[in-house]
Amino acid sequence: MSRYWTEPPFKHGSETRTGVLLVNLGTPDAPTAAALRPYLKQFLSDPRVVEIPRLIWWPILNGIILNTRPKASARKYASVWMDEGSPLKVHTERQAKLLAGYLLKAGHGELDIAYAMRYGKPSIADTLNGMRSRGCTRILVVPMYPQYSASTTATVIDEVGRCLAHWRNQPEIRFVRSFQDDPGYIAALVASVREHWAVHGEPDRLLLSFHGVPRRSLDLGDPYHCECHKTGRLVAEGLGVAPERVLVTFQSRFGKAEWLKPYTQPTLEALAAQGVGRVDVMCPGFVADCLETLEEIAMECKEAFLEKGGKVFHYIPCLNERHEWMQALSELTCRHLGHWLEIQAPDAAAREASATRARALGAAR
Structure with a gap:
């Protein structure tokens, strides 16, 4: 049996796209114990999050925590739940939409902007598959954690790697590691x-x-x-x-x-x-x-x-959809996209400028 997932058939001459994937921690689907249980299990089963040997941790997680914590956590979630859903998901979705607008205003409307949750929905796997179906062959992953930690940023990188491990035609990938001093x-x-x-x-x-x-x-x-x-x-x-x-x-x-x-x-x-x-x-x-x-x-x-x-x-309140933050996120994204913006640029002038720089670099060497 093939170890690769089914992929869209490769077509010569297909136009490729550059994508940006924002990733935040995650959220349950609803403020209920039933919804909290699978979310907490996925979250607390991550060895990056809980660095306790599985032999010790597994009975505690499945025998105690998942039988007691979901109900208490559900009450807390209910106290902050918004009409549109979980605050984290609502704000992250808004940020992705706003980022697309800010990038469009900066002349980069051709970029594919998406968001995912490390735990819960929309999953990183499903979102990456969607970006692939839209022709993304270059993807910048932006973990929405300003300060790097193995239990947050690193686990996003791990999950992206796991998702791509079975892709036959893998995209170019870049990550924003942290932006604590941006x-x-x-x-x-x-x-x-x-x-x-x-x-x-x-x-x-x-x-x-x-x-x-x-x-x-x-x-x-x-x-x-x-x-x-x-x-x-x-x-x-x-x-x-x-x-x-x-x-x-x-x-x-x-x-x-x-x-x-x-x-x-x-x-x-x-x-x-x-x-x-x-x-x-x-x-x-x-x-x-x-x-x-x-x-x-x-x-x-x-x-x-x-x-x-x-x-x-x-x-x-957190930065959420503040103009200053969205402008900063747009600029941060553009810096990390680098020359991908020129590759994706739809106008001939930008492509020619990129080619000229490439020729100049070649001559310098």
């Missing part, structure tokens, strides 16, 4: 904070809360911790505020092992106990609002801060 991304974060402060005034402290990962990942060489702190430093510099007013913290712990510190909720509770009256919290590691920002931060952490004596808590 000037446009930083400027978008700064603009969001400034806009919020222009309306509400400045807080006593600004917390930049990033998704947590086990401390062990840092010890094993994962750059995530350092990249989060770099983003935090650049945001503070962009805002022009004293470094001590901006704190980098980590949220969403799971299990009993030590994770990256300081933890977000305990930090908020400590600030309240110290008499800090107002805090603003932003989540720069998420470019789209989701359960972890809307429920964990804007609801749970707010309640914890106020219960410990804090006076005012503001959550500053």
Whole structure:
């Protein structure tokens, strides 16, 4: 039996396309326990996400977690669910559509723009197959994680590789590894904070809360911790505020092992106990609002801060569809597409310019 999947028949002279695939973490299909169970199983079965030997982890996952956690998680999802669906999926879909518009305005309307979820739907496999059917032979994959981590960015790269492993006619592939210090991304974060402060005034402290990962990942060489702190430093510099007013913290712990510190909720509770009256919290590691920002931060952490004596808590939304962010994403995409834009360019002048540069490079050699 062939190890290759069935593919569209190759046609000589077929016009090829360049595609851009945005990939975010994922979401269940509905805020119900029945929908959460397969989603959580796929997510928590990924060895990049849970680095516990399968022999130990499998009974825990299937015997305990998948029998208890879906119901509790479903209630949380229900509290943030939008009319159009899961916030993460809604915002990611909007971002893909807007990106196509921004690229069209920049003269690149011929690009094929798609989005997928690493876990859940639309899957990376289905989306790549769709791009193949539309003639994409060059694909830029953009994991929507500004800071690189093996448990996020690397697992997207893994999955793309698994999907293409059985393709006979594989496309050229490029990946955006991270963009934690991209000037446009930083400027978008700064603009969001400034806009919020222009309306509400400045807080006593600004917390930049990033998704947590086990401390062990840092010890094993994962750059995530350092990249989060770099983003935090650049945001503070962009805002022009004293470094001590901006704190980098980590949220969403799971299990009993030590994770990256300081933890977000305990930090908020400590600030309240110290008499800090107002805090603003932003989540720069998420470019789209989701359960972890809307429920964990804007609801749970707010309640914890106020219960410990804090006076005012503001959550500053993720970048979502902000103009500054969409412009930055468009520019980031174009930089990584590089000469593919010239290959795809429909006008003769652009093609001739590309050929001229190629001839000049050949002559220089």
